[in-house]
Amino acid sequence: MRIVLHIWRQKNGRSSGKMVRYELPDINSHMSFLEMLDVLNERLIEKGEDPVAFDHDCREGICGMCGFVINGTAHGPVRGTTVCQLHMRHFQDGEELYLEPWRAKAFPVIKDLMVDRGAFDRIIAAGGYVSVSTGSAPDGNAIPIPKDNAELSMDAAACIACGACVAACPNASAALFTAAKISHLALLPQGEPERHQRSLRMVAQANTEGFGACSNVGECEAVCPKKITLENIARMFRDYIGASWTRRPAGASRG
């Protein structure tokens, strides 16, 4: 099959970029999308041109490293799929595809389709954990956890931090990412002690990073390769609002 690509080429974070057209006349429909780009890159190198930089690693849809926007949709047209798991059989012969990096102030472009998602790490560092040091854990079965809660928690914990939610949101909001981690831990008894503190700090960090606000558009949920739902965002709102009004200042144990 023949594929026409328009790819965002940008040398580095300081330069400006533009769309460049490439044509691949002989693509096998069983290839994955990234294998198609591998073919493009090998040909560019053989012609002495700079290959297209894109992030990828596991190519099994779990590491969260890959991701770009195809024709205006994060991770392309197939729901619940990262670009590495997207196969060319989902495209038409002769189709024109526009590939762009995630666009958000908090995700500066590094090169071509690669962006810096360090902001996500800083959001997790602001409380996306249970403060339990190695060695201090009770027996794994000491606290029974209702199966439904464990499953709901797992639904949220499945987030791979690819950044598609931010890319798809008209406001470049990181609400779904932040909410997924808050939900994952809030639904487990182990996460309960730090629940309020966690939501306050993580939300504040997301603001500091320059992500926009959620306006309940739902585009994030639609493109999420792990199908994480808006319900998690509501849970984050609930926790945050609760924490804002009920949290006691440090050292005020007597109210």
Place this chain on the structure above:
Amino acid sequence: MASTFQRTLRFYEATIGKKALIAVTGAILVLYVVGHMIGNLQIYLGREALNAYAHKLHDLGPLLWLVRGFLLLAVVVHIVASIQLWLMNRAARPSRYVRQSWVKATFASRTMIVTGPILAAFIVYHVLHLTVGRFHPGFNHELDVYHNVVAGFRNVPTSVAYIVAMALLGYHVSHGAWSMFQSAGLHHPRYMPIVQKAAVALAIALFVGNISIPISILAGFIR
């Protein structure tokens, strides 16, 4: 007291705080709009009924002003918080996509910041038109609301503007009326689809109910 004040300020500073306030004020305004429509639909009961209703409201005196002040405050908070968030959201995406397509986002949800200001402008016009009596050549200041409405809407451009504004209101409410539950943290997979359908139903009801008045007047059902 000071700490509660600080807490409130800090809450407002956060995006989620602003959203919560937009949700709460939105809920107030939706309730008002519904009440306003039900009140106005009394036009179908005839001149006496509607004018009696208007007099009843006017007789509330200071309470009426209190309610008006409260609504004004809600509108101001709703608008200011929305604009602040909008500016922030714009800054969060400095460069646009060359190609943009939407999978799930509805037209209504993406245009809240467009329908909102138009509605705000319309509200100002609407108050000036039917409450204060500006741009209304035949306005009767003796609280003959029935006359004012009928005379006002006999003007075709006025009615068309009103109908367009009600369409925008419908769009705004179709997203806003479920979105406010989400923003307040109320979401359950069993009930949310119902809430979303209810929001659309409410939006349609508001649109149909409100535009029925100018249409009836123009069609001559109400004279």
Place this chain on the structure above:
Amino acid sequence: MRHNPRIPSGAVETMWDRCRFEMKLVNPANKRKYSVIVVGSGLAGGAGAATMGELGYNVKCFCYQDSARRAHSIAAQGGINAAKNYQNDGDSVWRLFYDTVKGGDFRAREANVYRLAQLSLNIIDQCVAQGVPFAREYGGMLANRSFGGAQVSRTFYARGQTGQQLLLGAYQALMRQVDAGRVKMFPRAEMLDLIVIDGKARGIVTRDMVSGRIESHLADAVVLGTGGYGNVFYLSTNAKGCNATAIWRAYKRGADFANPCFTQIHPTCIPVSGEYQSKLTLMSESLRNDGRIWVPVAKGDKRPASQIPEQERDYFLERRYPSFGNLAPRDVSSRAAKMVCDEGRGVGHTGLGVYLDFADAFQRLGRATMDERYGNLFEMYEQITGEDPHSVPMRIFPASHYTMGGLWVDYRLMSTIPGLFVIGEANFSDHGANRLGASALMQGLADGYFIIPYTLGDYLASNKFEKVSTDHPACKEAEDNVNGITRRLLGVNGRHTVDHFHRELGKIMWEYCGMARNAAGLQKALARIPELRDEFWRDVRVLGENEELNQSLEKAGRVADFLELGELLCLDALERDESCGGHFREEHQTADGEAIRNDERFCHVTAWEHRGPGVKPVQHREPLEFHYVLPSVRSYK
């Protein structure tokens, strides 16, 4: 003695306690005066860096990905073993110990394996406390499943994403230490050399993968948790970025490489579909719990699976291994699959595949239960192949998956370079010649959470460390070495891409040193690899420059190392003239194709010492002794 394993004396169940008691402690107030470099942020590296941060050391942690959370541990699907015996089905630390030693075909140290089985208990507790959402029963208790190579149900899991959830637990612990200021993360940084000063590992040279800056980082000790070298086969289940550069360059600085020929081929991967294939995708082994593996009885039977009647199907694992059946260990299952394909009974258009059929399980358990267990795997399979496993059987074929070999370490996980510790898949220690399913996660976390924090503390407390700065000649020398390699790679400007050479190497490795090996083939590979390496250095094309983000340059450095490592792997495979575990020499098999081990000549660890470029490495042997699990023929019949 170069390879003193430093195994504690006494009974095996008391060894780790004794070792912990004998080790020196660092005064809590002094811990912040020590600095540690951890390379890799997976289950081993991430857990180690987090725990050492918690203890108070100054930790610098490096990873080549853009975030610590993306290390390839994340892709482990099936689960993690622990001898909790929650199912009351006869499990115990002893049984896990026994299974692991036997599963490793008696080529691992008993002491290490026993400790691993002991620590498995703590790992589950720690992970639960961190908020890992393990699968639960309706009563709220932890659920278990069974896994290849075991007859008890001891595997804990979080859907098909166990590795992801365990890694996120470690990552979150790590980010907590980043927040506390005790760990500094260096993402998108690749270790390109080891700095050895006065015989001790004191730092690393890294390349910032965004700016290209070459930099020396110094510390009192260096820990490598950089994973295995499975990508030497080009096509493997490893992530594209997985590489051996860190351990290979440490090898060249004096860390001996042990048992490189022990590589694991995983039986259940999605078959190759074409020349453009860039990697292979694993389908969790847990599928073998409910799936039945078969091929047609007749050669070249190209009928669709649904049209082949029951009596014309050969359920070859159930036939050959009646007691373990479809749950036979990985090496045994892989070879059995290869055998039926070699007979011409393979399925799919390449003939390189066998069926993994769930029809019986769907009937027995119903679609809902099956989807709850394997739903995400079914989806993944359908995404990749376009076939729905609910209606047609999966096609699977073995693929390179894990490497048991790695840098030689003693009981305390220290390599032959003092101060260089190696943890997780990067070391050679616990799995012998074959790793059992759900044991890699266990080993990574045991090393990271519970072993390295102790043994590294002992090393720090027992040694004096001179203050050194990056002006030290050893840093300069290492940086020059790195810059020299980069300049050479950029200077060739030949005709072929880096991937071209990597694919060629992969073909040689898979053909001659894959699931089955023989002396003639290995000799052919040993002749062909140096030729390919010469071609690489004559004809590779790496565009661009060092001072920018340059993915071709990154790959080129890694492939250059694989081209050397591949040779050592084949050499080790040739020298180990027996069949054991993942290493199957065709010369040593029974009439029905079972492996024949040679305990008289090969009951040892082979550790290779680098003696400079172009010089044959020196072979050392660490003898293995078995006092508790006596070597026997590993039978799963």
